[in-house]
Amino acid sequence: MGIARAPVLTIAAAATAAALVFFVARSGVPAPPGAVGGKVTVIADGSPKSDASNVVVYLEGIAADVPPLPTTPQIHQRDQQFAPELTVVTKGSTIAFPNDDKIFHNVFSVSEPARFDLGLYKSGESKSVQFDRPGVVDVYCNIHPQMAAKIRVLDTPYYALTAANGSFFIPNVPPGTYPIVAWQPYGAEYRGTVTISSGGTATASIQLTEGEKSRRHLRKDGQPYGRYK
Amino acid sequence: MRIRSLACALALATLAVTRTATADPPASSAQAAPPAPPASSAPGPAPTAAPLPEAAAPAPPDVERRLRALEEENRKLHDEITQMKDDNKYTQDQVKQLLPLTTRFSGFLDVGFFYVQGNGSGIRPDTNYQHFPEYNTGATGVPGQWVFMGDPLATMVNARGEPADTDGSRAITFDPIHNGGAPSFIVNSLTLNLFEGIGDYFTLNGAVDFVPRNRDPSDPNGIDLGAYIDLRLAYGEFIVPTRSWDLSFYVGRFDSVLGIEYRTQDAASRLTVTPSLICRYTCGYPIGVKARAKFFDEKLILNTAITNGSSFVEMFPYSDEIGLTAMKSGSARLSYRFPLGAGLEFGASGLWGAQNNQTSNTVYQYQYGADVSLDWNDIILQGEVLHGDAEGAGTGNAMDPPCNLAPCLNFTGAYGLLGYRLFNWLTPYARVDYRDALHRSGGSFVYISDLMRTTGGLHFEIGTNFILKAEYTHIIELGRIPQFNDDVATSSFVVKY
Numbered sequence: 001m002g003i004a005r006a007p008v009l010t011i012a013a014a015a016t017a018a019a020l021v022f023f024v025a026r027s028g029v030p031a032p033p034g035a036v037g038g039k040v041t042v043i044a045d046g047s048p049k050s051d052a053s054n055v056v057v058y059l060e061g062i063a064a065d066v067p068p069l070p071t072t073p074q075i076h077q078r079d080q081q082f083a084p085e086l087t088v089v090t091k092g093s094t095i096a097f098p099n100d101d102k103i104f105h106n107v108f109s110v111s112e113p114a115r116f117d118l119g120l121y122k123s124g125e126s127k128s129v130q131f132d133r134p135g136v137v138d139v140y141c142n143i144h145p146q147m148a149a150k151i152r153v154l155d156t157p158y159y160a161l162t163a164a165n166g167s168f169f170i171p172n173v174p175p176g177t178y179p180i181v182a183w184q185p186y187g188a189e190y191r192g193t194v195t196i197s198s199g200g201t202a203t204a205s206i207q208l209t210e211g212e213k214s215r216r217h218l219r220k221d222g223q224p225y226g227r228y229k
Numbered sequence: 230m231r232i233r234s235l236a237c238a239l240a241l242a243t244l245a246v247t248r249t250a251t252a253d254p255p256a257s258s259a260q261a262a263p264p265a266p267p268a269s270s271a272p273g274p275a276p277t278a279a280p281l282p283e284a285a286a287p288a289p290p291d292v293e294r295r296l297r298a299l300e301e302e303n304r305k306l307h308d309e310i311t312q313m314k315d316d317n318k319y320t321q322d323q324v325k326q327l328l329p330l331t332t333r334f335s336g337f338l339d340v341g342f343f344y345v346q347g348n349g350s351g352i353r354p355d356t357n358y359q360h361f362p363e364y365n366t367g368a369t370g371v372p373g374q375w376v377f378m379g380d381p382l383a384t385m386v387n388a389r390g391e392p393a394d395t396d397g398s399r400a401i402t403f404d405p406i407h408n409g410g411a412p413s414f415i416v417n418s419l420t421l422n423l424f425e426g427i428g429d430y431f432t433l434n435g436a437v438d439f440v441p442r443n444r445d446p447s448d449p450n451g452i453d454l455g456a457y458i459d460l461r462l463a464y465g466e467f468i469v470p471t472r473s474w475d476l477s478f479y480v481g482r483f484d485s486v487l488g489i490e491y492r493t494q495d496a497a498s499r500l501t502v503t504p505s506l507i508c509r510y511t512c513g514y515p516i517g518v519k520a521r522a523k524f525f526d527e528k529l530i531l532n533t534a535i536t537n538g539s540s541f542v543e544m545f546p547y548s549d550e551i552g553l554t555a556m557k558s559g560s561a562r563l564s565y566r567f568p569l570g571a572g573l574e575f576g577a578s579g580l581w582g583a584q585n586n587q588t589s590n591t592v593y594q595y596q597y598g599a600d601v602s603l604d605w606n607d608i609i610l611q612g613e614v615l616h617g618d619a620e621g622a623g624t625g626n627a628m629d630p631p632c633n634l635a636p637c638l639n640f641t642g643a644y645g646l647l648g649y650r651l652f653n654w655l656t657p658y659a660r661v662d663y664r665d666a667l668h669r670s671g672g673s674f675v676y677i678s679d680l681m682r683t684t685g686g687l688h689f690e691i692g693t694n695f696i697l698k699a700e701y702t703h704i705i706e707l708g709r710i711p712q713f714n715d716d717v718a719t720s721s722f723v724v725k726y
């Protein structure tokens with residue numbers, strides 16, 4: 001009797017498991033997410049850079065809500081420079097531009113995703129801009145040509161910035177195969193694909209070649225900067 | 230349950246059809262709907278499922294009507310968007326055309342009030358050779374009234390470096406203010422700056438000062454020139470489209486390449502009211518060609534120029550606008566900027582070429598100097614030191630005074646400027662400058678300058694368009710030169726446009 005019941009129980013258990021899998025699949029409960037991590041190597045002058053930070057790695061093609069950042073990042077105007085020089089946000093996020101200098105600055109951008117002109121203001125004042133369209137926004141000062149910053153606006157929540165050693169990690173990614181992009185402020189970007197399994201961590205090894213930092217730019221009215229200051 | 234609900238729905242639909250048949254149908258549905266049964270048949274048995282399509286029949290025309298309305302609305306919206314795009318493009322084009330107008334022309338009005346002690350002049354004659362008897366040598370000497378002690382430009386009252394009075398000066402006879410030391414209001418200049426970018430790589434630059442000054446129609450010496458126009462800058466800049474470093478070429482009348490004070494000598498950009506004592510050697514606007522290159526992310530800068538004359542200002546001799554010699558002047562500056570605050574910059578510069586205001590190619594003048602500037606934690610620090618010599622020429626005859634063919638000038642000078650941005654609107658500053666020079670032209674004149682000035686001032690920046698500056702300068706005569714009253718109190722109110 002005992003011998004005869006064991007197969008029955010096994011079959012029942014298997015059937016239960018199959019039914020569970022079937023119903024879970026049918027009920028729309030997502031499979032456990034995966035992740036992607038790895039390392040970006042930035043080549044400059046033929047050899048890897050010791051500082052491979054500030055490379056943006058992100059995944060494309062994942063249908064997901066893209067919430068704006070809950071906080072407001074700041075790009076300071078300090079000592080006649082922008083700090084930081086690179087800011088990454090999701091679309092819909094707002095960035096503040098406080099002036100820490102006791103001299104006038106005039107922050108502006110003529111980039112396609114966000115055109116704005118904040119006018120002249122000194123320390124103690126801050127103005128903000130909301131970035132609703134994805135892309136690269138070049139930010140300059142209309143008075144000081146040496147002031148330049150970049151804003152990368154993303155339409156995906158699945159992104160990471162590399163650390164100084166080039167490592168990155170993007171958690172909580174739905175399983176699947178997606179395009180992966182590594183973007184650097186100056187130089188060509190990398191494009192590839194990555195397959196992320198449920199509960200697993202895919203590894204990507206990416207190599208970028210750093211380009212020349214383009215310093216020349218025009219003022220907000222499209223004119224070159226004037227006399228030496 | 231579902232079946233019961235369906236039955237109820239069918240019953241209700243049948244009832245609705247029956248009622249519709251008894252009412253006046255809308256014109257549109259009357260055409261599309263099948264003919265209604267006669268009223269007498271209404272009491273008959275309730276229709277089964279067959280009438281259902283007839284009950285739903287009015288819906289398609291309604292949907293179609295709504296669709297058509299939506300399409301019409303969509304078409305209107307599309308037209309409106311197209312129109313708005315056209316309008317926006319037109320506005321953008323207009324803005325593109327108009328915006329450069331605001332940047333092509335800019336400038337400022339600089340008005341002030343000043344008072345200089347004594348007769349307004351920074352020099353005094355050593356009439357009786359009381360202090361400098363070595364020039365009392367008869368034919369090889371200089372008449373006592375032409376032995377000048379002090380600095381004819383020390384009593385400058387504005388950003389243009391104009392002294393309140395030059396008194397009986399012989400080297401600098403142009404005396405644009407010439408007020409004898411009386412307190413006075415003054416319009417220092419109405420300045421017009423022209424800037425035009427031609428494409429991405431060429432700029433046209435100009436700066437003109439309109440200077441209202443005294444005119445005395447009865448004065449036979451003509452030192453009161455009256456109102457005049459000073460074309461300070463007129464040059465084109467070609468920005469070479471290099472990638473790894475920056476290179477620009479300039480041609481025309483441009484900024485000097487010597488030192489750093491020339492960068493901020495306009496009243497609108499200058500921290501102080503007046504220039505330093507050595508600005509006369511480095512703040513001129515020579516005519517020629519210039520190249521400026523920046524390397525290593527703009528940290529290393531090399532500036533070189535070939536010009537008709539030196540970089541002296543026009544208020545001081547040795548400045549050839551039009552070349553008098555075949556040999557030109559070469560000048561250069563090399564600087565390096567360290568990333569401390571807005572920049573800690575060290576520079577060295579020099580000039581060598583044929584002496585100005587004479588015609589020989591073999592009479593030379595030179596100068597060299599070093600400079601430092603720092604903008605860090607709201608501290609502004611600038612300093613320069615320089616030395617130069619215009620060797621001049623004489624006949625060599627022991628009976629003739631030296632430098633009788635071309636004047637001789639030997640000079641050493643320095644200044645240090647410290648400012649602190651206390652508030653957004655207030656920057657106090659202090660400056661110390663020094664000049665030691667000997668300037669002689671045969672028996673015509675000799676200037677013995679050995680002085681130090683200490684200046685304290687306040688710089689108010691009121692909004693984006695107004696600047697108010699006030700400063701007091703105490704002048705200390707050094708060496709054998711007696712102390713005389715020539716302190717300067719001056720102010721400047723600048724309206725930028």
